[in-house]
Amino acid sequence: MAAWVEGRVIERIRWTDTLFSLRVEADLAPYQAGQFTKLALEQGDRRIQRAYSFVNPPSTPYHEFYLVEIPGGELTPSLGALQPGDTLLVQSQATGFLTLSEIPPGRDLWLLSTGTAIGPFLSILAAGEAEQGFDNLILVHGVRRGEELSYQPLIAELQARLGSRLHYVPFVSREPWPGSMAGRIPAAIDEGALQARVGLTFSPEYSQVMICGNPEMVKATQQALIAQGLAKNLRRTPGQISAENYW
Ligand SMILES: Cc1cc2nc3c(=O)[nH]c(=O)nc-3n(C[C@H](O)[C@H](O)[C@H](O)COP(=O)(O)OP(=O)(O)OC[C@H]3O[C@@H](n4cnc5c(N)ncnc54)[C@H](O)[C@@H]3O)c2cc1C
Numbered sequence: 341m342a343a344w345v346e347g348r349v350i351e352r353i354r355w356t357d358t359l360f361s362l363r364v365e366a367d368l369a370p371y372q373a374g375q376f377t378k379l380a381l382e383q384g385d386r387r388i389q390r391a392y393s394f395v396n397p398p399s400t401p402y403h404e405f406y407l408v409e410i411p412g413g414e415l416t417p418s419l420g421a422l423q424p425g426d427t428l429l430v431q432s433q434a435t436g437f438l439t440l441s442e443i444p445p446g447r448d449l450w451l452l453s454t455g456t457a458i459g460p461f462l463s464i465l466a467a468g469e470a471e472q473g474f475d476n477l478i479l480v481h482g483v484r485r486g487e488e489l490s491y492q493p494l495i496a497e498l499q500a501r502l503g504s505r506l507h508y509v510p511f512v513s514r515e516p517w518p519g520s521m522a523g524r525i526p527a528a529i530d531e532g533a534l535q536a537r538v539g540l541t542f543s544p545e546y547s548q549v550m551i552c553g554n555p556e557m558v559k560a561t562q563q564a565l566i567a568q569g570l571a572k573n574l575r576r577t578p579g580q581i582s583a584e585n586y587w
């Protein structure tokens with residue numbers, strides 16, 4: 341049985357009408373950047389629980405989660421209503437394989453995300469280990485609207501620290517947005533437009549790719565990368581593509 345501990349919200353960041361982050365204090369077992377735990381609230385006699393990735397690097401004294409409120413969703417409207425001082429339940433043992441420890445060595449680390457799934461990649465970049473293993477770090481974030489490009493202050497800090505080794509590529513699919521690519525990530529890989537923007541190509545010799553978010557995006561992106569000559573990274577047969585679906 342997984343152990344649950346009480347967490348306390350210490351800060352709530354509202355990015356848009358539907359996107360928010362919670363900073364939570366809770367006594368959790370050690371975890372790795374890229375992992376997730378579960379958050380829960382008691383509703384009547386039921387405990388409603390869902391998985392959420394850590395956005396913070398493991399060294400911070402708080403735990404941060406980045407969420408989208410799903411209209412009519414079972415849990416997120418209640419999580420979205422939490423205020424500093426409110427409590428929730430947190431599973432103390434984190435889990436998940438979207439971590440650098442599961443990734444073979446390489447030269448370029450591509451981190452491809454949609455929506456709230458940029459979270460684990462921010463954790464990985466903020467933790468500072470990716471830059472020791474890889475020369476180039478490419479953070480790609482696909483959203484519907486420009487206002488959903490959250491975490492710009494943190495991304496600016498990472499850019500300042502990593503300089504030209506960090507390539508940040510936002511995609512905005514439903515409106516033109518300055519500085520962003522239009523459309524969807526897998527189509528841009530098929531067309532070579534993402535590679536051209538970054539100035540790097542995909543190759544089994546030097547690429548490692550982590551993908552996280554919308555399951556249809558994950559599937560289409562895997563297919564696009566396989567067409568570029570990459571293979572799934574499995575424990576028994578190491579490859580270049582590692583992925584996590586958010587639903
Ligand atoms: C490993 C893992 C890590 C996750 N980490 C996060 C996270 O860090 N942040 C986060 O917001 N969610 C995350 N999720 C999704 C989360 O667990 C819930 O599914 C989500 O919050 C919806 O809960 P709900 O009860 O409000 O909606 P439900 O009533 O359960 O409705 C679920 C539906 O909402 C949609 N949906 C679910 N999650 C998302 C999402 N993130 N973005 C867009 N649409 C979504 C899908 O259509 C899904 O079928 C993660 C899921 C997994 C499996």
Ligand SMILES: NC(=O)c1ccc[n+]([C@@H]2O[C@H](COP(=O)([O-])OP(=O)(O)OC[C@H]3O[C@@H](n4cnc5c(N)ncnc54)[C@H](OP(=O)(O)O)[C@@H]3O)[C@@H](O)[C@H]2O)c1
Nearest residue numbers: 358408454455456482483484513514524525554556557560
């Ligand atoms: N984001 C919002 O403004 C908003 C508002 C209210 C409610 N919601 C709820 O939140 C959920 C979705 O939120 P979200 O916008 O964070 O996630 P999302 O629907 O997964 O969209 C995020 C990005 O992923 C892209 N995408 C979707 N399917 C893809 C595929 N098969 N291949 C490649 N890319 C793909 C989208 O492009 P496209 O734009 O081309 O689909 C968009 O750029 C839904 O349940 C929705 O009801 C969202």
